[in-house]
Amino acid sequence: MKTLLKRKKFIFGASFLIIMVTLSLLNTVLNDGKIRQVLLVYNEDGSLQKAPPYPPFDVFLFGSDMYGYDMLHTVIEGAKYSIGIVLIVAFFRMLFSIMLSYFLFRVPERVFKVIKAISEPLSFFPQTLIAYFLLRTVVMYTIEGFHHPLWVRVVYEFIILILVALPALTVQLIEQKRRIWKEEFIESAITLGGSKRHIYFKHVLPQLYEEWVLMFGQQFLQVLTLLVHLGVMLILFGGTILGDGDPPTSVTHEWSGLIGLNKRFMLTYEWIVYVPILFFTLTALSVAMINKALSDWFKHKDMIRKSK
């Protein structure tokens, strides 16, 4: 564990994520989720000097949006939602597919072939597109308001985001377990009379949990990408509010929403779009770094074990 904590990549990635989430939570607890806002800046003699949006390095470090809200503050407020959503979705994707693959991995070869044959066409659904179709009618705001309360929308969105990846992930996990099951030491364990459950928990799991940790990181990145895609296409987490004439707004300050909503400012006030994108990228890079550090660490551990 100590050798892991000393890796630079791990320290950078983990500290970025932890700082973002902590600041974001503190903002809710201590500051009641409010965001710093400067409406207009006046000269000393009372005449108007500046009006929002302020560019970066002027009033605020990262500039402000159209209404004078600090972009950095907005992004920090949104961090807990974005990172939280992605963590939850990635976690449940892994959990469900691990459970499904536990029940399915010892089926006969013939049945497994059928499962594979069925899952193959599923990889031709562009994930973004099917999620867009399924979510659009539910999360969009209509003239009569939202048809469903917030928690229904959120749970529904979670379910869709999880289900979209389950088939492919499950098949991948089944293949992994079948590979391990064919190893020699499993055969000797069966000969020695270990029950299937015993073998699974004592021999198969220890082989796999490292791979699962890495897969979790990959899923995290995939969900993040899917979330950005949906955000750009204006499917915002928790619901998109479409007023008449007004630009659509988001329920939370979640990052993908910030990108999608402010895309129209891309040519005039580009920082409004680029600050959330920057933080998205930093999050993705942090997770990739943590993943890389972990996989190096696992390899290192393996080498030490073998050389003993």
Next chain:
Amino acid sequence: MVKHGAIRLVYIVLQYIIGVLLFIVIGSLPVLLRDLTYDFEGYFTKIRELSVKIFTLSDLTYNGKHDMISAVMGRFFYSMKTLGTAFFAALILAFLLSYLIVLFFGKKKDYILSFIEIIRAVPDVLWMFLLQVFVIWIYKSFGMKLVQTVSLGSDNQAVLLPLISLSLPIFLFLTQIIVLKIFEELDKQYIIFAKSKGLTPIYMLNMHVIRNISQDLLGHFKTIIWMMLSTLVMVEYVFNMDGLMLFNIKNLSVELFVFTCILFFTPFFILYRLLDVRRDPR
């Protein structure tokens, strides 16, 4: 021999039909879940109706009135052309870069590989936005328009930027795999033998290593196609290209969506089966 082949053919056709049915069943889900009304009756009616329409290829419409096939085919070929060009560009560039790494930067490969692995995590949308802004920034500061940033009508089609942003993720992915596999292969016994025979490194790479790793690369083909299809949606959306994916987003229709998926599925299905036959020619 003939009998075996016939059984195989029947199996493949069956698999294709199951695939199409699966598309219909899942593609119709938006009807079931529209506004969370759980419209089971409408769902099953839709499935039955769609199955008849798709297997007979007649009466396919979008928006309930326009004929679909004529509108879809041109856009489908446009999307496939973009996809194919991006794929081959990525493949060629990935091979060039991996040769460069293998031949000249062998000692630094660990750093290069971990850099590629980390940079690969950047969401593809970011590349698109960055490219657009870069071109616009050049236009603003030097007054010269390098390439079209967004498609506006048929005269001003964006070509280069979509291709770059579509092939960039694949290019990084492929480079990573190819370099890893080549170094794995270089550790093997026969390479030492080849070296002692005095073969040049280039000859060894071209004649032996590439042939041996091509099987592994084909195994990643499905992942690559899957990645490209989801990037294609965003590329067409962001660059406003008149392809099939954007057409889907503009005309939300279950029929169109199912038909689109089947269209993309068919050529790749045939390709996969051909690859299977090649790998296992019994």
